[in-house]
Amino acid sequence: MARPKVAVTLEKTTLDRLDQLVRQAVFPNRSQAIQTAVEEKLERLERGRLARECAKLDPTFEKALAEEGIGEDLSAWPEY
Numbered sequence: 001m002a003r004p005k006v007a008v009t010l011e012k013t014t015l016d017r018l019d020q021l022v023r024q025a026v027f028p029n030r031s032q033a034i035q036t037a038v039e040e041k042l043e044r045l046e047r048g049r050l051a052r053e054c055a056k057l058d059p060t061f062e063k064a065l066a067e068e069g070i071g072e073d074l075s076a077w078p079e080y
Helices: 012-023 030-055 059-067
Strands: none
Touching (some): 012 030
16 A cells, blocks of 8 residues: 655754664665654654543542442352
């Protein structure tokens, strides 16, 4: 499947560093290096967003919610 193409403008020093990684065979080409970098950055941003959302949770409330129903008779639970 064809991938869409984008134009990217980089500082010369950044491009030099990128080309060094390609020469060292860390990446097969510039495109793969840039794609990997963008994917990793997006994943990091998502994890950061998740961490910020988790930080908003009240640990006491979450623990009470998780423990809700633990004292119930386990025979009432369905068999798996």
